[in-house]
Amino acid sequence: MTSIDGNAVALDRSPDGHFYADVEVNGTNVHMLVDTGASGVALSRDDARLAGIATSIGMNDVIGEGADGAVYGEQVRIERMRLGEASAEGVDAVVLNSGGRSLLGQDFLQRFASVEIKDDRMILR
Numbered sequence: 385m386t387s388i389d390g391n392a393v394a395l396d397r398s399p400d401g402h403f404y405a406d407v408e409v410n411g412t413n414v415h416m417l418v419d420t421g422a423s424g425v426a427l428s429r430d431d432a433r434l435a436g437i438a439t440s441i442g443m444n445d446v447i448g449e450g451a452d453g454a455v456y457g458e459q460v461r462i463e464r465m466r467l468g469e470a471s472a473e474g475v476d477a478v479v480l481n482s483g484g485r486s487l488l489g490q491d492f493l494q495r496f497a498s499v500e501i502k503d504d505r506m507i508l509r
Contacts, residue, residue, distance in 0.1 A: 393468035397504035405488060408466040409435040414486055418506065420499060422489030425462065425477040431486045432460065432479040443481040456481040468508065470495040 395403045395418065403418040412435045414427070432439055439458050448455040462475040467488075472495055493499060496508040 391469060391509055393470075393508045395506040395508070397506070403501075403506045405467055407488060407492075408464070410437065410463050412436070416486040416488040418493070419487045419489050420493065422487050424487075424489045424491045425465075425475055426457070426487040426489070427460070427462075427477055427479050428484050428486050429479060429481065430484070435462070437462065437479065439479050443479065447478050465492055467492070470508070 393405070395405055398404055405416055405418050407414050407416050409427070409431070414431045414435060416431075427435070427437065429439065429443075437460050439460065443456055443458045445456065445458060446454045447457045447459065457478045457480045460477050460479050462477050463473065465472050465475050470492075472492060475491060477491070493508070498507075498509045500507045500509070
């Protein structure tokens with residue numbers, strides 16, 4: 385992550401073709417896949433634990449549908465999130481029962497005025 389100025393964050397495309405951001409979640413740094421097509425924020429079980437978000441043991445609730453069928457997890461609320469100068473409190477999110485990657489979706493990205501991809505760089509303003 386590179387800060388262009390006080391109002392913009394630039395993310396370079398990773399070798400796997402995706403963009404990732406280091407987002408502060410409840411004071412803990414979480415490496416998240418920036419998913420402009422996702423409506424919400426999703427945390428892996430490990431990232432949720434590191435950020436101090438408690439979940440139940442089973443997390444057997446169906447919270448959505450994925451390419452492979454039902455997605456299981458638990459609805460949670462993140463106390464604080466921050467990326468660059470953008471921050472939010474009380475962000476609704478889900479903790480995924482399986483999967484190791486946390487996703488940064490529109491519920492947080494909407495705090496930026498624009499999301500631009502140019503060549504191998506994403507700029508959040």
